[in-house]
Amino acid sequence: MATWLKRGANAETVKSMAQEVRESVEKTLAFIEQKGDEAIRELSIRFDKLDRASYQLTPKEINDCLAQLSRRDIKDIEFAQEQVRRFAQHQRNALQDIEVETLPGVILGHKNIPVSAAGCYVPGGKYPLLASAHMSVITAKVAGVERIITCAPPFQGKPAPAIVAAQHMAGADEIYCLGGIQAVGAMAIGTDSIRPVDMLVGPGNAFVAEAKRQLFGRVGIDLFAGPTETLVIADESVDGELCATDLLGQAEHGPDSPAVLLTTSEKLAKDTLKEIERLLTILPTAAIARQSWDKFGEVIVAEDEAEMLDIANELAFEHVQVMTHNPDYFLDNMRNFGALFLGPRTNVAYGDKAIGTNHTLPTKKAARYTGGLWVGKFLKTCTYQKVLTDEASALVGEYCSRLCALEGFTGHGEQANIRVRRYGHQDVPYAGVVE
Numbered sequence: 001m002a003t004w005l006k007r008g009a010n011a012e013t014v015k016s017m018a019q020e021v022r023e024s025v026e027k028t029l030a031f032i033e034q035k036g037d038e039a040i041r042e043l044s045i046r047f048d049k050l051d052r053a054s055y056q057l058t059p060k061e062i063n064d065c066l067a068q069l070s071r072r073d074i075k076d077i078e079f080a081q082e083q084v085r086r087f088a089q090h091q092r093n094a095l096q097d098i099e100v101e102t103l104p105g106v107i108l109g110h111k112n113i114p115v116s117a118a119g120c121y122v123p124g125g126k127y128p129l130l131a132s133a134h135m136s137v138i139t140a141k142v143a144g145v146e147r148i149i150t151c152a153p154p155f156q157g158k159p160a161p162a163i164v165a166a167q168h169m170a171g172a173d174e175i176y177c178l179g180g181i182q183a184v185g186a187m188a189i190g191t192d193s194i195r196p197v198d199m200l201v202g203p204g205n206a207f208v209a210e211a212k213r214q215l216f217g218r219v220g221i222d223l224f225a226g227p228t229e230t231l232v233i234a235d236e237s238v239d240g241e242l243c244a245t246d247l248l249g250q251a252e253h254g255p256d257s258p259a260v261l262l263t264t265s266e267k268l269a270k271d272t273l274k275e276i277e278r279l280l281t282i283l284p285t286a287a288i289a290r291q292s293w294d295k296f297g298e299v300i301v302a303e304d305e306a307e308m309l310d311i312a313n314e315l316a317f318e319h320v321q322v323m324t325h326n327p328d329y330f331l332d333n334m335r336n337f338g339a340l341f342l343g344p345r346t347n348v349a350y351g352d353k354a355i356g357t358n359h360t361l362p363t364k365k366a367a368r369y370t371g372g373l374w375v376g377k378f379l380k381t382c383t384y385q386k387v388l389t390d391e392a393s394a395l396v397g398e399y400c401s402r403l404c405a406l407e408g409f410t411g412h413g414e415q416a417n418i419r420v421r422r423y424g425h426q427d428v429p430y431a432g433v434v435e
Contacts, residue, residue, distance in 0.1 A: 001303065002300050002302045002303065002311060003300070003301050004300055004301075005266075005269050005270070005273065005299040006273065006297060006298055006299040007298055008258060008260075008296040008297060009295050009296055018206075018210075021207055021210050022210055024181075024207065025181055025207055025210040026214060028043065028181040028182070028185065029181065029185050029189070029211060029215070031043075032181075032182065032185040032191075033189050036191040036192055037191040037192050037193050037194075040055065040178065040182050040185075040186050040191060040194075041055075043180070043181070043182035044178060044179075044182055047179065048125075048153050048154050048178070048179050048180070049154070049157060050157065050158075050177065054193060055176045055177050055178050055193075056174055056175065056176050056193070056194075057159060057175045057176070057177060061159065061164070062164055062175065065161040065164035065165055065168075066164075066165050066168065069161055069165055074165070074169075077130065077134075077166055077169055080131065080134055080354045081138055081169060083355060083356030084134045084135060084138045084139070084356050084358070085138050085142060087356040087357060088138060088139045088142040088143075088374070089142050091142075091374050091375045091376070092142050092375045095112050095375070096112075097109065097110065097111045097112055103392060103395070104389070104391070104392060105387060105388045105389035105391060105392030105393075106387055106388075106392050107385065107387075107388060108383070109383065109384050110381050110383045110384070111381075111382050111384070112379040112380070113379065113380045114140075114143045114144035114145045114380075115199045115220065115379075115380065116145070116146055116147065116198055117145065117146065117147040117148070117149070117195070117196075117197040117199070118136075118140045118145045118147070118148050118149075118197055118198065118199045118200075118201060118378060119150075119151065119184075119187030119188065119197035119199070119200050119201070120132075120133070120136035120140065120148060120149070120150045120151070120167075120172070120201055120202050121150075121152075121183060121187075121200065121202035121203070121204050121208060122150055122151065122163055122166075122167065122202060123202070123204050123205065124152045124154075124160050124163050124179070125155070125180075125205075126288070128155045128160035129163070130160070130162045130163045130166035131354075131359060132202055132203060132359070132360070133152075133163060133166035133170050133172070134166060134170055135202075135358045135359050135360050135373060136150075136201045136202045136360065136373065137150060137167060137171055137172050138170045139358060139373060139374060139377075140378050141171045142375050143375040143376075143377075143378035143379055144378075144379075147174075147195075147197070148171065148172050148173050149172065149173060149174040149175070149176065149194075150167045150172040150174070151176045151177075151178045151179070151183035151184075151186070151187060152164075152175075152176075152177065152178075152179065152183075153177070153178065153180060154177050158177075159177045176194070180204075180205075180207055180208060181207050181208065181211045183208075184200060184208055184211040184212060185211060185215070187200060188200055188215040188218055189215075189218070197219060198219060198220060199220040199221065199378065200212050200221050200222070201221070201222040201360065201373055201377065202222070202225070202360060203225040203226075203228075203359070203360050204225065204226070205226070205227060205254065205256075206226055206227060208226075209224055209225060209226035209227075209363070209364075210226075212224065212225075222360060222377045223360070223361075223362045223366055223372065223373065224362060224363060224364055224366045225318075225362065225363055225373075226363045226364055227253065227254055227256045227257045227363065228250050228253040228257040228318060228319070228363070229250075229258045229259075229260075229317045229318040229338075229364075230246070230249075230250035230258070230259045230260070230317065230318070230321065230348060231262060231312060231315055231317040231319065231320045232246050232259075232260070232261050232321045233262045233263070233308055233321065233322045233323070233324060234261065234262075234263045234265075234268060234321075234322075234323040234324060235263060235264050235265055235268070235323075236264075236265045237323065237324060237325050238268070238323040238344055239268070240268060240270075240272040240274065240275040242344060243261055243268065243271075243275070244272050244275035244279050245275075245279065246347055246348065247260075247261060247272070247276065247293070248276060248279055248280070248283060248289045248293065249348065249349055250348055251288075251289040251292040252283070252285040252288050252292070253288075253292070254288060254292065255288055255291035255292050256292065256296065257292045257296065258296040258297070258298070258317075259292065259293060259296065259297050259298075260297070260298040260300065260315065260317070261298070261299045261300065262308050262311055262312060262315075263299075263300070264302055264303065264305065264308060265301070269300075269301050272299065273299060276293060276297075280293070305324070305329060309329075309330065309334060312330070312336075313335055313336045315336075315365075316337065316362075316365040316366075316367040316368050317337060317338065317363075317367065318338040318362060318367065319338060319339055319348045319361065320334070320337045320338075320339070320340050320341065321341045321347060321348055322340060322341065322342050323344045327342040327343050330342070336365075336367045336368050337367050338362045338363070338367050338371070338372050339351055339357060339359075358372050358373045358374055359372075360372055360373035361373070390423035390424070391423075391424075393419045393423040393424070394419065394420050394423045394424025394425075394426070395424075397416040397420040397423070397424065398416075398420060398424070400412075400413075400415075400416035401413050401416040401417050401420060401428070401433055401434040402433055402434060404416060405433040410431045413431070413433065414430065414431060416434070417430070417431075417434065420434050
């Protein structure tokens, strides 16, 4: 039976926070729908402290941002983007259009068609998270999306040069300096100055995630990607410093980012707790990481690997770092996760920044039913059919006629009957059934 050496916030606290976010987002989206650009400007001034005539960056502004980066900075961004592009292209190559003859004269198929326009949100209020530009824009480009726009909040009162550079280098067609609900709302709803998109993608804080949830249906979304979640699964093969480092490395995202250690070693659990306290005295981002760890951090000691697997599947976390004697046990058996990081040589930061897998991943247990952002999210798999012979049309029509009658759909049945009459040369009474 598992024991908790540390627990996070209870369900009622989390539920209360979610209700406040939901109501705030609903009011804000209604304001954007009613007032358009006027609302966008008012919200940007209020929340981002940025007042502009137009929130779309000009080519000169983009070039000025590029000029602020060193050659090494540019090379590093190019490296990360090439890894994302390479893996995304392999994923796209795995998705093939198909056309098969399922019966003589009956051709069925599907085509993978990219959405026409995508809006990519790039978080950047606390940190300039340029990696999110690679993950969304490049993936959409590889999928074949024609129009890609990006929104990122200002950083320290102005567009963040690194984010702007990453957006531009990734291939964004329009770049806006907008953050939060107003950015997501503007892209989905549209204003006089911003044409709406067909799909919203990208991670964000609780308000961005809730805005995407409320806008789903009006536009498509990639998934519910809210505050970062990290689960470290470890045993005595690693030490407390490594576990503590991987937990705090993600807790620094924000004050609402759960970080959980799941282990079979009580000694490792206690060592990790001590190391976390030590590292929080020297970590430059400790002010944020401390809030997250105190409120949402957990340490769980399980009896064996099987129990760790059960708990991990129940948690269904976004990031799962596995550092055990046999990490492939979890690769082979775990079902609910956003992304796995297997072995002590890799870590969540590699996936976040440079290795090539996508870092926009499901949170809040959405990993039970979806994976993360990938080229397939931008593609609509659309089916088609062709019937090439009279005999095939009559054959399918006979079955269809009788099945429609079972459901009481006489109009549907007549679509089949008329073809049985014409192509099968059978005398079927109107609104009747093929015998």
